[in-house]
Amino acid sequence: MSAINVPVPNLSAIVPEILTTVLACFLLMFDLFVPKDRKRVVGIVALIGCIFVGAVTAKYINEHIVTFSGMFILDPFSVVLKLLFLLCDVVVILISLRYLEIENVSLGEYYALLIFATVGMMIMASANDLIMVYLGLETMALSVYVLAGFTRMTPKAAEAALKYFLMGVFISGIFLYGIALTYGVVGSTGLPDVSQYITLNGFKNPVLGVAVILIAAGLGLEIAMAPFHFWAPDVYEGAPTSVTAFISVAPKVAAIAALFRIYIEAFNLMAAYWQSILWLVAALTMTIGNVTAVLQNNVKRMLAYSSIAHAGYMLMGILAYNKLGLAALAFYFFAYCLMNIGAFGIVIYLRRQNIVGDNLEDFKGLAQVHPMLALVMVVFLLSLTGIPPTVGFVGKFLLFSAAVEAGFYWLVAIAVLNSVISLYYYFKIAKVMYMENPEVDVPLSAGMGLKVAVFTLGLLTFVLGIYPHPLISLAQRSISSFF
Amino acid sequence: MELHFGTNVLNFPLLSFLTYFPLAGAIVLLFVNREKVNFIKWFAFIVALIDFLVSIIIWFKFDRTTWHFQFVERFTWIKKLGVEYYFGIDGISVLLVLLTTFLSAIAVLCSFNYIQEREKEYYIALLALETGMMGVFCALDMFLFYVFWEVMLVPMYFIIGIWGGPRKLYAAIKFFLYTLFGSLFMLVAIIAMYFLYHSKTGEWSFNYVKWVHVLSGLPLKYQFWFFLAFFLAFAIKVPLWPFHTWLPDAHVEAPTAGSVILAGVLLKMGTYGFLRFSLPLFPQATKLFIPVVAVLSIIAIIYGALCALAQEDMKKLVAYSSVSHMGLVMLAMFMLNPTAIEGSILQMVNHGLSTGALFLIVGIIYERRHTRLIKEYGGISKVMPAFATFFMFAMLSSIGLPGLNGFIGEFTCLAGVFKANWKYAAFAVTGVILGAAYMLWLYQRTMFGTITKEENKHLKDMTLREWVYMTPLVICFIWIGIYPKPFFKMMEASVKHVVEQVNPEYFQKKANEEAKLKKLIKDGMKVSMRTSSSAVD
Incomplete structure (x- = not known):
């Protein structure tokens, strides 16, 4: 009787994931020993942990390891994404520390869930197999569902969590169906295997065409791309603002990255086919996002629609299907993380007793009450x-460049028109801040962490706009394993 | 062919200094207590004044004999994209740079009384705006140019939106949206040209000199689209009819200084853009579009003038007169001969000075009466004689009275247009006639006659501060009006170079004509010699 031969996986490839998981579990246990009114300590520990994991992860930037029978890949692109997720964590923890206390939900589990979600996203970034993508997606999604309903006593948050959960479960079924169809045709779920199958047999089987769409749909929920965007505004509005900041950036980036890897690695030969679909989706996504955002008076909802629009812009990076497109995408991930979390950070800044801070009116006269904060908000708005x-x-310049290089002139024209529309609603906020007088005089009371986070993000948004060289280098480095 | 990126005789980054000095001032102001209003005002003024005084160095050090770029600063900015930090000026931009520093100083000074709230932010925005405008005129890297082109919109948006009139919010966002709409299409064109340049040379660059060298030879089908995209951006800025609708709103709502800057400098960015980028980069498309631009310009000239005739609000009247004047600038520029283009550049400067002065005049009277309706005034010259005199100078300069700057500009423009196509010139002249009509009528209704309103009987005449900022403008009117040679001298070489790039046949034709004329004279001499010799016989 021969023993089943299990190949020994190269564990060094998953060190970041292991460390992150350990961190999350540690936080859960550590939480037990922290008194109820001191939960902030858990957050600070999580913060330090994230920075530590980030430092370790950064060392892998030049590695290229494929392991777990080809299911898991560690390449510069995935490492850069992992760093981005950790950066998101750090910023989100900073803006949450005091906010959770104001919301009366300062619980240690919050930070543990955040880190668990990060593990899921890291797996998505490194997945070289459709099943692996699914595993990552679910790990992330389950944590995020809970986070969305973290202020469970408010009906809106409960609604948000339930809506998100139902939609998520439904869509993950569709995603699985896509995987099943692929498996049915190819006989494997590994991305290189799919690519090899198509190379050998050509793209004749229509089932594969359906699978391509279903996979995009499955990831499309997290990306919030049309027509799977309906959940986003309600969830973004209902969830605690710090969680909104998180889910509007990290899961979206993870899903776009996964979609990108699947399309480039597995269905590369079907590029013309998925490009023609994705073209329409991108155009729809950005247009729906921007046009609907114009009508919003709630800043969180407005930013929700704007984040839908940004997903549309980012899809252009996949569509372009060239070196520049990928670099632009990697660059935009960071840019988007800085400016979007920054904008949500300011909404949190305005959270005072009895004032949620997410209505347009709450921004009234901010320039007179707190000129620096208004200035930073303007920087974020300009950047968005x-x-x-x-x-x-x-970022937009690079994305447009990629699309122009690939010949998508009409899509670029649509994106340009969308940018003009977006100016209108973003500057509605600027208008209220600068051109109207303050109404309530409840002083702003931000915690140290939030202050540091918001102003650092503002400064980075500005400095990297003047001197984008380091970020472009990083983006370029991340794509070295493709093309 | 060897490319000339220009020289810098100073060994000192003068243009960068001029550009960022106001910004540095604005940053200092950021940390000044908002209660110290007087300090803020004077600090802003001194910063703008120093900027202007330093810019005078350009006047003396500028080499008038060459079309190469001068005072050049050039180094790599974003290496990965091939973006350079490339600053430089030539005969096309030099006058506009000087105009910018000059008008900015005046704009600061004229706001002392007008702005009564949130002074700190106001002067910060005004100084930041100066940085943006200077950058636009100095940048010779397309990426850098685009950055300044857009950056400048932000402070202007706030100036209109915060310190403007009753409909300021509408006007501010309209201004912003219109301009952004046009410029984003330009951005796409710039990106496409960036790739074309790469495919032709294998090098990533936004350098203007390199682009002109390589891309001006593109086939017409490319040039056509690029021209159109640039056209949209610049025509909205000029503003050319039918893209002008943002202008009256923005002008009427903006505070005085905002209007002065808007009319004096911002509109010039459109015409400057055409002259600097559209013409040399897309010579073939330019020629193709001449009739279109000419017709739109003529419509702008006449339509603007007719609208101005019908206005009841003084500021709106001046705003529409801008549409009309800028139409003439555009028409002359697209005639592609040196006379017309020189006239067009001088007229840009003139328009900046005289329309700026008119807006200041309106601002002065508005500060006293808080209305701009023409019917509220009448007989003002009796109570404010000095004011009436300044108004007269500004008005006559705008009309184009011989002896003042407007005449030189308009005459040169029209002469150039006539050279190219007398029919265009005939239409353009109507604009000049109508211009005289609405301006003189405005002056008559407000300054002459009897004083009809009780409030107007005790208006205070010009204060010292107002004298200080109006006098230099009038000196400029007279200087350019009597002795425009130094101004023409500054642009001659560059304008000739532009015409060589866009319309080389012009010089060919001119040489032929001159040869023919010489021959004719020679023949005539022979004939007359013969007849005179036969007479002797």
């Missing part, structure tokens, strides 16, 4: 619109 000298402009 894509006006120099901000990092958002460079």
Whole structure:
């Protein structure tokens, strides 16, 4: 009787994941020993842990390891993404520390869930197999569902969590169906295997075509791309603002990255096919996002729609299907992380007793009450619109460049028109801040962490707009394993 | 062919200094207590004044004999994208740079009384705006240019939106949206050209000099689209009819200084953009579009003038007169001969000075009466004689009275247009006639006659501060009006170079004509010699 031969996986490839998981478990246990009114300590420990894991992860930037029978890949792209997720964690923890106390939900589990979600996203970033993507997606999604309903006593949060959960479960079924169809045709779920199958047999089987769409749909929920975006505004509005900041950036980036890897690695030969679909989706996503955002008076909802629009812009990076597109995408991930979390950070900044801070009116006269904060918000708004000298402009410039290089002139024209529309609603906030007088005089009371986070993000958004060189280098380095 | 990136005789980054000095001032102001209003005002003024005084160095050090870029600063900015930090000026931009520093100083000074709230932010925005405008005129890297082009919108948005009139919010966002709409298409064109340049040379660059060298030879089908995209951005800025609708709103709502800067400098960015980028980069498309631009310009000239005739609000009247004047600038520029283009550049400067002065005049009277309606005034010259005199100078300069700057500019423009196409010139002249009509009528209704309103009987005449900022403008009117040679001298070489790039046939034709004329004279001489000799016989 011969023993089943199990190949020994190269564990060094998953050191970041292991460390992150350990961190999350440690936080759960550590939480037991922290008194109820001191839960902030858990957050600070989580913060230090994230920085530590980040330092370790950064060492892998030049590695290229494929392991777990080809299911898991560690390449510069995945490492850069992992660093981005950890950066998101750090910023989100900073803006949460005091906010949770104001919301009366300062619980240690919050930080543990955040880190668990990060583990899921890290796996997605490194997945070289459809099943692996699914595993990562679910690990992340389950944690995020709970986070969305973290202020469970408020009906809106409960609604948000339930809505998110139901949609998520439904869509993950669709995603699995896509995987099953692929497996049915190819006989494997490994991305290189799919690619090899198509190389040998051509793209003749229509089932594969359906699978491509279903996979995009499955990831499309997290990306919040049209027509799977309906959940986003309600969830973003209902969830605690710090969680909104998190889910509007990290899971979206993870899903786009996964979609990108699947399309480039597995279905590369079907590029013309998925490009024609994704073109329409991207155009729809950005247009729906921007046009609907114009009508919003709730800043969280507005930013929710704007984040839908940004997903549309980012899809252009996948669509372009060239070196520049990928670099632009990697760059934009960071740019988007800085400016979007920053904008949500300011919403949190405005959270005072009895004032949620997410209504347009709450921004009234901010420039007179707190000029620096208003200035930083303007920087974020400029960056989100894509006006120099901000990092958002460079990001948009790169994305447009990639699309132009690939010949998608009409899509770029649509994106340009969308940017003009977006100016209108972003500057509605600027207008309220600068051109109207303050109404309530409850002083702003931000914690140290939030202050540091918001102003650092503002400064980075500005500085990287003037001197984007380091970020472009990083983006370029991340794509070295493709093409 | 060897490319000339220009020289810098100073060994000192003068242009960068001029550009960022106001910004540095703005940053210092950021940390000043908002209660110290007087200090803030004077600090901002001194910063702008120093900027202007330093910019005078350009006047003396500028080499008038060459079209190469001068005072050049050039180094790599974003290495990965091939973006350079490339600053430099030539005969096309030099006058506009001087105009910018000059008008900015005046704009600061004229706001002392007008702005009564949130002074700190106001002066910060005004100084930041100066940085943006200077950058636009100095940048010779397309990426850098685009950055300044957009950056400048932000302070202007706030100036209109915070310190503007009753409909300021509408006007501010309209201004911002219109301009952004146009410029984003330009951005796409810039990106496409960036790739074309790469495919032709294998090098990533946004360098203007390199682009002109390589891309001006593109086939017409490319040039056509690029021209159109640039056209949209610049035509909205000029503003050319039918893209002008943002202008009256923005002008009417903006505070005086905002209007002065808007009319004096911002509109010039559109025409400057055409002259600097559209013409040399897309010569073939330019020629193709001449009739279109000419017709739109003529419509702008006449339509603007007719609208101005119908206005009841003084500021709106001046705003529409801007549409009309800028139409003439555009028309002359697209005639592609040296006379017309020189006239067009001088007219940009003139328009900046005289329309700036008119907006200041309106601002002065508005500060006293808080209305701009023409019917509220009448007989003002009796109570404010000095004011009436300044108003007269500004008005006559705008009309183009011989002896003042407007005449030189308009005459040169029209002469150039006439050279190219007399029909265009005939239409353009109507604008000049109508211009005289609405301006003189405005002056008559407000300054002459009897004083109809009780409030107007005790208006205070010009204060010392107002004298200080109006006098230099009037000196400029007279200087350019009597002795424009130094101004033409500054742009001659560059304008000739532009015409060589866009319309080389012009010089060919001119040489042929001159040869023919010489021959004719020679023949005539022979004939007359013969007849005179036969007469002797």
